Amino acid sequence: MPHVFGPARQGRFRFTLNSDGRPHTVENALSVVTVVCGLAAFAAGFLPAMHVLASWAGALGLGVGLYSQYVSATRPERALNIVGIVASFVGVAFGVHHGGFLP
Template sequence: MPHLLSPSKSRPFRLTLNTDGVSHPIENAMSVATLVCGLVAFVSGFIADAHILASWAGALGFGGGLYSQYVSATTAERSVNIIGIVASFVGVSLGIYHGGFVP
């Protein structure tokens, strides 16, 4: 067990979606877009007057997130997708409850 006694090399912390070492710019952009749509829908879903924004952002984030989940390449992308999809679903549900897609 000499590897336990030797000093270990620790890499600096890096936040990345490319955990496999290969660049996936399109998949990363779709994952981040899903997360942004989900957060916008989730936050605006709690505001009754913003039901149109919550409904459309949630529907766009949910549909786009499902496609992004389908083409994702890494586990980190899939994790971001799931967070965005769930937030989009909650946002679109609250938006529909408060008035739906049209004024």
């Protein structure tokens, strides 16, 4: 057990959604779209004048996020999907509370 007493080697941190080593371009793109829509809906949800953007971006983020969760291949994709889905839900809830989908 030399690794117990010796210094631990730390590799360079590298963020990747392809933790299995295979490219998943469609799944990665869906995850990123989910997070972008979720963050836009979340940010717009706090402003009552932006209720239309919050509602539509949140609804789009929820739909894309649920499909992306269904087809995801790796754990980092699923984690990103959950962040986007929750942000989309909060954004669409605030948007509906402030006035809904129509101006």
